[in-house]
Amino acid sequence: MSPLFSKTKFKQHLLFCLSFICIGVFANDSIPKQPFSEVCKNADAYMLYSYTDVAYSKSWRNYRRHVSFQNKIVINNKSGVDKFAFLSLSKSTIDDLSTITIKTLKSDGSIVKLDSSLILNRQKKEEQTDLINFPIPGVEAGDTIEIKYTYTHKLKLYELGDFVNLFNAIPSLNTEYTIQTPPNLVIMYKEYNGFPKPQVLVNDTLIYCVFKMKEVKALEGNNYTCLPCELPYIFYSVNNKDDDIRNWKDVYNQEFNYMTQPLSLDYEKKSYYRRWKKRIIDDEKDSSKYYKFELLHNDILKNFAIEEPKEEEFIKSTGYFLKEQRFDPISIRRLYRQLLEDLNIKYWAVFARSKRSGEIDPGYIRKGEFDHIFFAYENGKGFLSFLYPHDVNYKYQINEIPTSLYNTKAVIAQPFLEGKIKAKDKYINYDLEVAEADSVQINLITLPGMNANLNYLNQYIYCDVDIENKNTTFNSSLRISGGLSTDLRRFFSMLDKNQEMNDYYSAFAKFEDDKTALEIDTITNITFKNTAPFLYNFNAKGTIKNSVTFISDNMISITLDKLIRNSKIESEKDSIDLNYYLDYSYSDVSTFNLKFPRDIKVLNLEDFNRSIKNDVGEYFFQISLGSSNDELVIQSSYIITKDFIDKEEYVQLKELNNLVQEVKNFRLLIKVL
Numbered sequence: 001m002s003p004l005f006s007k008t009k010f011k012q013h014l015l016f017c018l019s020f021i022c023i024g025v026f027a028n029d030s031i032p033k034q035p036f037s038e039v040c041k042n043a044d045a046y047m048l049y050s051y052t053d054v055a056y057s058k059s060w061r062n063y064r065r066h067v068s069f070q071n072k073i074v075i076n077n078k079s080g081v082d083k084f085a086f087l088s089l090s091k092s093t094i095d096d097l098s099t100i101t102i103k104t105l106k107s108d109g110s111i112v113k114l115d116s117s118l119i120l121n122r123q124k125k126e127e128q129t130d131l132i133n134f135p136i137p138g139v140e141a142g143d144t145i146e147i148k149y150t151y152t153h154k155l156k157l158y159e160l161g162d163f164v165n166l167f168n169a170i171p172s173l174n175t176e177y178t179i180q181t182p183p184n185l186v187i188m189y190k191e192y193n194g195f196p197k198p199q200v201l202v203n204d205t206l207i208y209c210v211f212k213m214k215e216v217k218a219l220e221g222n223n224y225t226c227l228p229c230e231l232p233y234i235f236y237s238v239n240n241k242d243d244d245i246r247n248w249k250d251v252y253n254q255e256f257n258y259m260t261q262p263l264s265l266d267y268e269k270k271s272y273y274r275r276w277k278k279r280i281i282d283d284e285k286d287s288s289k290y291y292k293f294e295l296l297h298n299d300i301l302k303n304f305a306i307e308e309p310k311e312e313e314f315i316k317s318t319g320y321f322l323k324e325q326r327f328d329p330i331s332i333r334r335l336y337r338q339l340l341e342d343l344n345i346k347y348w349a350v351f352a353r354s355k356r357s358g359e360i361d362p363g364y365i366r367k368g369e370f371d372h373i374f375f376a377y378e379n380g381k382g383f384l385s386f387l388y389p390h391d392v393n394y395k396y397q398i399n400e401i402p403t404s405l406y407n408t409k410a411v412i413a414q415p416f417l418e419g420k421i422k423a424k425d426k427y428i429n430y431d432l433e434v435a436e437a438d439s440v441q442i443n444l445i446t447l448p449g450m451n452a453n454l455n456y457l458n459q460y461i462y463c464d465v466d467i468e469n470k471n472t473t474f475n476s477s478l479r480i481s482g483g484l485s486t487d488l489r490r491f492f493s494m495l496d497k498n499q500e501m502n503d504y505y506s507a508f509a510k511f512e513d514d515k516t517a518l519e520i521d522t523i524t525n526i527t528f529k530n531t532a533p534f535l536y537n538f539n540a541k542g543t544i545k546n547s548v549t550f551i552s553d554n555m556i557s558i559t560l561d562k563l564i565r566n567s568k569i570e571s572e573k574d575s576i577d578l579n580y581y582l583d584y585s586y587s588d589v590s591t592f593n594l595k596f597p598r599d600i601k602v603l604n605l606e607d608f609n610r611s612i613k614n615d616v617g618e619y620f621f622q623i624s625l626g627s628s629n630d631e632l633v634i635q636s637s638y639i640i641t642k643d644f645i646d647k648e649e650y651v652q653l654k655e656l657n658n659l660v661q662e663v664k665n666f667r668l669l670i671k672v673l
Contacts, residue, residue, distance in 0.1 A: 036215040040171050043218060044080035047172035048072040048144070055180040056160060056238050063155045063238075070148040073170070077141045084170065085139035087119075090130050093151050094119065100149035107142035160185075161237030161367045165227060166211070167219035177211040181238060188237050188245075190364045195232035222570070224580040224645075228358025237367045246365050252413050253436045256349040256373055259330060262338040263317045272319035277342075289343040290380040296339055297387075297398060298530075306332065306390045333389045340377055347377040350386065352410040352447060354402075356581055360409050362444050372405060376412055384412075386447075393494040397530045399448075403483040403583040406449030407643065413442045452617075452639055454533040455482035455586040457567065461518070463544060463594040465556070467672060472548040472594075474518070478538040483584040485534040517547035517562040548594075558594075558668040564660070566590065566619075566638035569645070571654045580645035580653075585617075592634040596672060599629040603669040612659050614652040617641045621663045632670065636663065 040046035050071040057064050075081055087102065100119055104112040119134060136145060166175045181187060183204065191197075201208040221227065280299050281292045304321075309328040313320070318335050321327045327335065340347045352372040353360040360369065375387035388396040415437035456479070463474040480488055525539040549557040566588045569580070602623065610621045620637040638660060645653060 036171070036173070039217070040074075040173065041076070043171055044077055045073050045075045045084045045170045047168065047170060047175070048074060049174040049176070050166075050168070050172050051176045052164075053178045053180070054162075056185055057182060058185065059154070063157060063160055064152055065155055065160070066150070066152045068148075068150045070146075073145045073147075075139060075141055075143050075145065081139050081141060085136045085145065087134045087136060087147060088131055089134070089149075091132060092130075092153070094132060096151040096153055098150045098152060101147075102136060103146040104136065104139055105144040105146060107140070112138055157240065158367055160239070161235065163228070163233060163235055164211075165231075165233070166213055166216060167227075167231070168216070169218060169220045171218045172216040173214065175213050175216045179209045179236070181207045183207060184241050185238050186241050188239060189234050190361070190366075191232070191234050192228065192358075192361075193230065193232040195234050198234075219577050221578060222576075224356070224569075224582060225578045226356045226358060226581040227578070229356075229581060230578055235364075235366050246367075248365065248411075248413055248442050249437060249440050251351065251365055251370075252349055252415070252440045255351070255370065256413070257436065259373075260333045260337040260349075262334045263315055270317070270319050272322040273317075273338075276322050277339075288380055289345055293339060293343055293345060293377075294398065300327075300332070300335075300390075301395050301397070301530075306392050306395065308392055327390070329389060329391050336375055336387055336389065340375070345377050346414075347375055347387075348384075348412040348414045350374050350376050350410050350412050350447075352405050352408060354404040355406070355408050355583065356404070360411060362411050362442065372402065374401070384445075394490045395493070397534060399532050400486055400534060401447060403486055405447050406483060406584050408447050410445055410447050411442050412445055413440045415439065416441050449584055449643070450482040450533055452585040452587045452641055455484055455584045456480075457484050457586070457588045459590045461590070461592045463548075463592060465548065465594055465596050467550065467553065467556075467597055470550045472544040473541065474544055475524075475541045476518070476520075476539070478540070480536040480538075482533040482586070484586060485536045489528075489534075489536060516565055517544050518565075519543045519545050554672045556670045556672065558670065560634075560666045560668070561664045563592065563634075564590065564621075564636045564664050566636055566660060568638065568657050568660060569640055569653060571650065571657045574654075576647050576650050579647050580650075582640065582643040582645070585640050585643050587637065587639040589635070589637045592632075593626060594632040594634070596630045596632070596670075599673045600625075600632060601671045601673060602632065603671065608663075608666055608668070610659055610663055612655060614655060615642075616645055616649050616652040617656055619656045619659050621659075623668070629673075636660075 048071075051069070053068045055066045057066070073084055075084065097120055100116045102114040102116060104114070106112060114136060139145060164177055166177060179187070183206065185207075187207065187209075198209055198211060201210070227233070276299075277296065280295050281287075284292060284295060303325065305326040307326050307328055309330050313328070314330070316331070318331070318338055321331045321335070337347070350373065351360070351370040352374075353369060354371055357371065372388075374389060376384045377387060379385040386399050386401055388401050390396060416439045458479045459476060460478075461474050461476045463472050465472050520540045520542040522542070523538060523540050525537075527535075527537045529535045544563070547559055547561075547563045549559070551557055567586075569582070602625075605623060605625075608621070608623045610619070612619050617638070617640040619639070620635070622633075622635050624633050625631060626633050638656070
């Protein structure tokens with residue numbers, strides 16, 4: 001499909017049917033070679049049917065999406081009760097519920113109708129998560145749960161569209177999804193990953209699409225799953241019949257230009273911008289424009305807070321926020337653009353999509369396609385630098401991007417200009433009209449990422465084993481680099497901003513303390529390098545507990561279960577349905593140097609060393625005496641060498657993790673000579 005649809009091409013795609021349906025060879029690849037009735041019987045639970053009906057309509061200036069959902073779930077065993085005897089809904093769905101009915105059809109033929117008012121009359125409140133679970137009490141093995149509910153969302157035109165996934169964690173005998181619109185609203189779509197053409201019913205009053213699939217296999221995802229990367233699907237959007245087709249000029253103007261174009265209002269505040277810029281770069285006025293920009297960016301990092309946007313400040317200029325010594329996620333974008341243009345630095349808008357949301361499609365500009373929009377600019381060294389705007393939880397360094405974007409495809413766009421930007425086109429004036437680009441040029445790029453050599457967590461622990469006082473103290477150096485550094489610093493910053501979350505993780509940390517032998521007493525030093533790979537270094541000291549045990553005056557036991565804490569990729573199951581899409585490959589290395597007051601002998605020293613290397617990564621464990629016989633060196637090295645793990649390679653991931661667990665079960669006996 002070409003980057004810009006023609007109107008003729010669009011008319012050929014007005015009608016369609018959609019779903020995440022799997023048909024034919026793909027659907028059967030992982031279905032067991034047995035009757036589907038046996039598959040259902042052997043599952044913890046299964047669906048007799050699952051029906052979803054969606055209808056769109058126009059209501060004055062807004063639109064409505066009315067959804068009717070119903071299903072029947074047969075619970076086969078106690079495990080099925082524990083996993084599926086609940087209703088899971090989003091907060092937005094619960095708040096807009098019209099009707100809901102929940103029945104438990106008991107195996108003895110009786111019916112228990114649950115009190116739906118507990119959900120319908122629920123007081124709106126702020127939950128920590130978007131998904132809310134309502135337990136269905138009284139469900140036993142052999143019962144059937146019947147759930148029906150309807151809700152209506154009020155939406156803007158740009159919100160009309162969706163991905164649809166017909167897969168569930170349990171098998172289904174019959175799954176259907178329908179979509180209905182009046183004839184003045186039309187549907188635009190594109191199939192992906194071999195999705196089949198739909199069936200469509202059209203008359204003078206409606207457009208009606210029915211999607212159905214029988215014997216839908218169970219499919220369970222996880223944090224590393226990317227459904228759009230593997231499964232056949234269609235994305236649809238609903239448009240007014242006479243609307244023009246969305247193109248990259250529209251995307252640039254609506255999603256980038258509108259949110260980044262500086263405002264030329266409150267003239268009395270303009271002097272704050274000029275004075276601030278002069279103060280920061282005046283001593284470096286002979287340096288390059290790129291270095292000047294770095295100086296200004298560093299001052300923003302150090303001296304300005306990022307807060308939630310306030311409606312009454314939406315039209316405030318850069319000078320206003322500089323005076324207030326704070327910005328919000330919108331005004332900081334306007335400041336960046338103003339600086340790039342004032343310094344005459346060439347820049348682009350970057351439109352990107354998180355890895356596990358599926359690859360971006362530059363040829364079909366879907367609504368809601370981009371969850372990341374930021375800047376790229378020329379850096380004077382022959383390549384691009386990336387400028388990701390700060391949010392309320394985190395401030396990004398130059399060339400630091402969210403790790404969910406590592407090595408993903410992105411579109412960069414800029415207006416097609418034959419001369420310089422006119423002054424009147426740089427700012428939003430009192431008419432509050434954005435100066436729109438007449439045309440844009442785009443390119444598809446791959447965003448940068450880092451490999452396991454740069455994404456690392458290296459911990460060096462120097463231990464002093466005090467036999468006389470029967471304790472072990474340590475000094476440690478923890479070096480964190482690359483994506484691990486970005487993720488950890490963002491997490492810390494989020495805790496600083498959110499007291500409720502801080503309290504939660506503080507309690508969780510106390511629980512986790514029982515799982516580690518390292519008890520930190522003091523952080524002695526923290527350093528950070530603000531250029532890639534963003535090295536973050538902690539120095540600390542503390543005590544080792546519950547791992548080094550003094551059996552007698554000359555005999556010491558060391559257990560590794562709470563001492564070895566490598567960060568593993570999960571592999572609890574025997575097999576998986578979908579591939580793993582990691583943000584990045586990485587290495588996690590821990591080295592313990594234990595110093596004893598006298599020479600030592602480790603019983604069966606040669607029996608403990610282990611190593612494995614395969615297509616997924618490697619694990620290396622070694623115990624040896626140090627440079628003198630009074631030192632013991634323990635090293636545990638866990639490395640994932642790929643950011644994509646094929647489901648066929650999953651067994652190799654399990655091999656790595658099983659060896660780590662084997663090592664954690666070791667016990668060392670040390671004789672002090």
